[in-house]
Amino acid sequence: MAVDKKLHIVMFPWLAFGHMIPYLELSKLIAQKGHRVSFVSTPKNIDRLPTQLPPHLSPFLSFVKIPLPQLHTLPPDAEATSDLPYDKVQFLKEAFDALKQPLSDFLQTSDADWILYDFAPYWVGQEIGPNLRIKTAFFSIFILQSLAFVGPMSGDSRMKLEDFTVPPDWIPFPTTVAFRHFEIKKIFDFVAGNATGVTDIDRFKMSAHYSDLVVVRAFPEFEPEWIQLLEDIHHKTVLPVGQLPTSEYDLKEDNPTWQSIKEWLDKQAKGSVVYVAFGSEAKPNQHELTEIALGLEQSRFSFFWVLRTRLGLSDPEPIELPEGFEERTKGRGVVCTTWAPQLKILGHESVGGFLTHSGWSSVVEAIQSERALVLLSFVADQGIIARVLEEKKMGYCVPRSELDGSFTRDSVAESLKLVMVEEEGKVYRERIREMKDLFVNKERDEKLIDGFLSYLKKHRNNVDEQDH
Incomplete structure (x- = not known):
């Protein structure tokens, strides 16, 4: 007994x-x-x-x-x-x-x-x-x-x-x-x-x-x-x-943070928004941030970006968006520098793709909501995760320099277009849908x-x- x-x-x-x-x-x-x-x-x-x-x-x-x-x-x-x-x-x-x-x-x-x-x-x-x-x-x-x-x-x-x-x-x-x-x-x-x-x-x-x-x-x-x-x-x-x-945390529909995000997402066409987030400990450097921002702008997609500009108060290098970026993308894009309910955002029907650091929890959340993945790894084992997702045609990596990892605004914009709408990227959109029943x-x-x-x-x- x-x-x-x-x-x-x-x-x-x-x-x-x-x-x-x-x-x-x-x-x-x-x-x-x-x-x-x-x-x-x-x-x-x-x-x-x-x-x-x-x-x-x-x-x-x-x-x-x-x-x-x-x-x-x-x-x-x-x-x-x-x-x-x-x-x-x-x-x-x-x-x-x-x-x-x-x-x-x-x-x-x-x-x-x-x-x-x-x-x-x-x-x-x-x-x-x-x-x-x-x-x-x-x-x-x-x-x-x-x-x-x-x-x-x-x-x-x-x-x-x-x-x-x-x-x-x-x-x-x-x-x-x-x-x-x-x-x-x-x-x-x-x-x-x-x-x-x-x-x-x-x-x-x-x-x-x-x-x-x-x-x-x-x-x-x-x-x-x-x-x-x-x-x-x-x-x-x-x-x-x-x-x-991640189980749906008990975030009530009338939560003010979610309310204002949802209002904006409700106005966007189905599958048209790129959700951008790099997790709690990945922070692009200033040059990378500039290229990501200008790539988003160039892509012409609507976007919701959860951006961490510094890692804690002791971070000596806070990063800044390019000058005029928020004015130029007003209405089409939202940059959020505080906490945002990722599960709820990914679950909203207006979101079509996810530009992510390849953190595994985020990947699993994207698969739960059947969102196509564009990968930009930064630290830890995110590169290994990106290899696995690429191998299985579950995500597409933004092309980068082998030696220093640099990438351009053009490659960001082109990667987003490929995965979100182009015929060539259809395999990534479909593969994520197929994976949902296996993962969930x-x-x-x-x-x-x-x-x-x-x-x-x-x-x-x-x-x-x-x-x-």
């Missing part, structure tokens, strides 16, 4: 909204099954998450605030990657590593059965789990291809930039999955190191290596060979839990969550051996 006892699962995501949101979605799905979830993060992040829960879930999902240690290298208000320019994120990792003790203290009194942790706190699987006899699962919000590209704990001899621009030799089937020169150059500290003394690539490898289980944001029908490859690389069970699409399948996702939870029940520490 021990197996039927409800689980207590602790969630510990990295301090980026693209990580915290999928962790929160999985938490809700677990809570819906009557298991207890403790979602651990820092106070400011928890306050910024959509934590209003339906009454039937609140008894099962609690939010645990652990203050972030103050480092002199980190602005006092910064608790997430979106609060910082890219070069300061290494100090956020430093502060995050200092949560090891407070997290241990919480877990010691928590009666947790499992802790699901992200790529950054590899020490959860390495030390905390074994010391406290709590089972650990590395839950990766990264796509399977990015995880496979990172590779095994040993036998990876890649050191130079060029080594990362080709598929690694442990991928046994043909693929284009690799970084382009400008993509890996921008994030080469991933391999070369940062202020914490532990590289990101090593964090990934150790997180998988020391865990009792690897949990991935995926489903078997889309890429079965990649799930198998990950099992071969890490010699352990890899469990997919679905794509975890409640019945299958329900089964994946059930399988995942029954594995956790069966393999928790306090279960009798015969239940294994």
